[in-house]
Amino acid sequence: xxxxxxxxxxxxxxxxxxxxxxxxxxxxxxxxxxxxxxxxxxxxxxxxxxxxxxxxxxxxxxxxxxxxxxxxxxxxxxxxxxxxxxxxxxxxxxxxxxxxxxxxxxxxxxxxxxxxxxxxxxxxxxxxxxxxxxxxxxxxxxxxxxxxxxxxxxxxxxxxxxxxxxxxxxxxxxxxxxxxxxxxxxxxxxxxxxxxxxxxxxxxxxxxxxxxxxxxxxxxxxxxxxxxxxxxxxxxxxxxxxxxxxxxxxxxxxxxxxxxxxxxxxxxxxxxxxxxxxxxxxxxxxxxxxxxxxxxxxxxxxxxxxxxxxxxxxxxxxxxxxxxxxxx
Numbered sequence: 141x142x143x144x145x146x147x148x149x150x151x152x153x154x155x156x157x158x159x160x161x162x163x164x165x166x167x168x169x170x171x172x173x174x175x176x177x178x179x180x181x182x183x184x185x186x187x188x189x190x191x192x193x194x195x196x197x198x199x200x201x202x203x204x205x206x207x208x209x210x211x212x213x214x215x216x217x218x219x220x221x222x223x224x225x226x227x228x229x230x231x232x233x234x235x236x237x238x239x240x241x242x243x244x245x246x247x248x249x250x251x252x253x254x255x256x257x258x259x260x261x262x263x264x265x266x267x268x269x270x271x272x273x274x275x276x277x278x279x280x281x282x283x284x285x286x287x288x289x290x291x292x293x294x295x296x297x298x299x300x301x302x303x304x305x306x307x308x309x310x311x312x313x314x315x316x317x318x319x320x321x322x323x324x325x326x327x328x329x330x331x332x333x334x335x336x337x338x339x340x341x342x343x344x345x346x347x348x349x350x351x352x353x354x355x356x357x358x359x360x361x362x363x364x365x366x367x368x369x370x371x372x373x374x375x376x377x378x379x380x381x382x383x384x385x386x387x388x389x390x391x392x393x394x395x396x397x398x399x400x401x402x403x404x405x406x407x408x409x410x411x412x413x414x415x416x417x418x419x420x421x422x423x424x425x426x427x428x429x430x431x432x433x434x435x436x437x438x439x440x441x442x443x444x445x446x447x448x449x450x451x452x453x454x455x456x457x458x459x460x461x462x463x464x465x466x467x468x
Contacts, residue, residue, distance in 0.1 A: 143173050143174050144171045144172065144173055144174070144212075145172055145173065145174045145213065145214060145316060145317055145349045146171070146172040146195070146211070146212070146213055146317060146349070146351070147170075147171050147172075147210070147211075147212040148168055148169060148170050148171075148191070148195070148209070148210070148211050148212075149169055149209055149210040149211075149212070150167050150168075150169060150208055150209040150210070151165055151167070151168040151169070151191065151194065151206065151208070151209035151210075151211065152165055152166060152167055152168075152206070152207045152208040152209055153165035153190060153191075153194060153199065153204060153205070153206055153207065154204070154205055154207050155203055155204050155205075156203050156204075156205075157203070160421070162419070162420040162421050163207070163373065163420050164187050164190055164373045164420045165187050165190055165191060165194070165373045166372070166373040166374050166420075166423075166428075167208075167209070167374060168187070168191055168209070168370070168373070168374065168375055169375060170368045170375060170378060172317070172349055172351055173349070174316075174349055175347060175348075175349060176349055176350075176365050176366065177343065177349075177350040177352060177363055177364045177365050178349075178350070178351055178352065178364065178365065178366050178367070178368060179352045179353075179354065179359075179360040179363065179364035179366070179367045179368065179381075180192075180351065180352070180353045180354070180367075180368045180370060181354060181355060181356075181357060181360055181367060181368070181369055181370070181396065182355065182369060182370035182371055183355060183371075183417050184355065184417070185372075185416075185417040185419075186370040186371050186372060186373070186417060187370055187372070187373040187374075188321075188353045188355075188370055189239070189321055189322075189353065191370075192236065192319050192321050192351065192353055194206060194211060194219075195211055195213075195218065195234070195319060195351070196230060196234060196236050196319065197218060197221070197223070197226040197229075197230060198230075206219050213229070213233070213234065213317065214233075214316070227261070228262070231258040231261065231262065231312075231313060231315075232258070232261075232262040232313045232315065233313075233315055233316050233317065234315055234316070234317045234318075234319070235258075235309075235310035235311070235312075235313065235315040235317075235318050235319070236310060236318070236319040236320070236321065237303075237306050237307055237309075237310045237318065237319070237320040237321065237323045238306065238321055239321045239322040239323070239325055240325070244306060245294040245302060245305065245306070246294075247293065247294055247295060248293075249293075250290065250291055250292060250293055251289055251290050251291075251292055251293070251294070251297075251305055252271070252274055252289075252290030252291060254305075254309065255274045255277070255278075255290070255305070255308065255309055255312060256270045256271075256274060258309070258312050258313050259273060259274075259312055259313070262313050263313070271290070273312065274286075274290055274308075274312070275287060275290065277308045277311055277312055278290070278304075278305075278308050280308070280311070280342070281304045281305075281307050281308045281311070281338060281342070282304060282334075282338060283301060283304050283305070283308070289301075289305075299327055299328075299331065300327055300331035300334065300335065303323065303324070303327060303331075303335055304335070304338070306323075307323075307335070307338065307339065307342070311342060311346070314346055315348065316348060316349060317348065317349045317350075317351065318343070318348050318349070318350050318351070319350075319351045319353070320339065320350065320351070320352050320353065321353045322353060322354055322355070323335060323339065323352075323354075324336060324354075324356075324359065332359075336359065336362055336363060339363070340363060350363075352364060357396055357397060357400055358400065360381065361381065361385065364381050365380070365381060366378065366379065366380055366381060367379060367380075367381055367384045369384075369390065369392065369393050369396070371392050371417065371428055371429055372417055372418055372420075372423060372428040372429070373420060373423075373428075374428055374456065375456070376390045376392055376393070376428075376429065376455060376456050376457070377389060377390040377392070377393045377453075377454065377455040377456070378452075378453070378454045378455075379452070379453040379454075380452065380453070383453055385397060387453075389448075389450075389453060389455040389457065389459075389460060390429075390455045390456070390457045391429065391433045391434065391435050391457065391459070392413070392429050392432075392433070393455075395411070395413040396413075398411040399411050399412055399413065413432055414432055415431060415432040416432075418431065425441075425442065425443070425444065426440055426441040426442055426443060426444060427440045427441070427444060427445055427456070427457070427458065428444075435459060437458075439458050440458055443458075444456075445457055445458045445460075445461075448460035448461065
């Protein structure tokens, strides 16, 4: 696709744990278009964060391996790059907002020292120019008294302020692609709304593409153009945001939507999907969701479903197996 900034093709990742080898990512395919916000949703253990770390080239070298597939960024396959080449891209053309700012920021360095690092790595700037750039980006993300903040340490800031620092860190080199991994998980609802609005504004102003990883479908509805639904290391559904909520085609997606609390209706008991996401070594054959699916039948346990397409809406479920591509 000519308008694609990121294409992940048949990505398979395995980890070694002692003598055992597991494959938490089992053939992931998705495309992110330029200027688009793509949501990646699924429960914990679905493989969302591992996929994002692979895109950033941050998988642990000693215990992990990309065994198959491609990660094409602007036509360049990141899986073929050596670490020295990747450093020119990471933090410069691709940046990431991590899930927990308190553990992502180094407690022994000031905010200014940490924010200056990507500019020293990727820009030929004087110390004075770096300080001005840092203050400008802190102001851009709505941090008050930025001139003083650069001399403070992470523990002196609130959770919301630390997350704003993480966003400014990701923005410093004006990347083309920003990955946000659960950027509002540790924040209260009011601050969460402010951070999401801030991210939306910054993305539009800087004409960036955003890969938003979350388990919160409310955040997806607010932020995204399209959605990728992941389960047990596979993508089970991809759709435009409105179509996903209006016509979910995979039972797992329907379960996630039914699990959302609504403001309009008070239910006696909130729906939940029974069971748990299987561990990678527990999946041997059939559909990965079969053991939790209320609609599963014999074929689901024996044979893995292919991808069924209806326009741009795709899903991996045997219930789609009809001539019209509709749910049986």
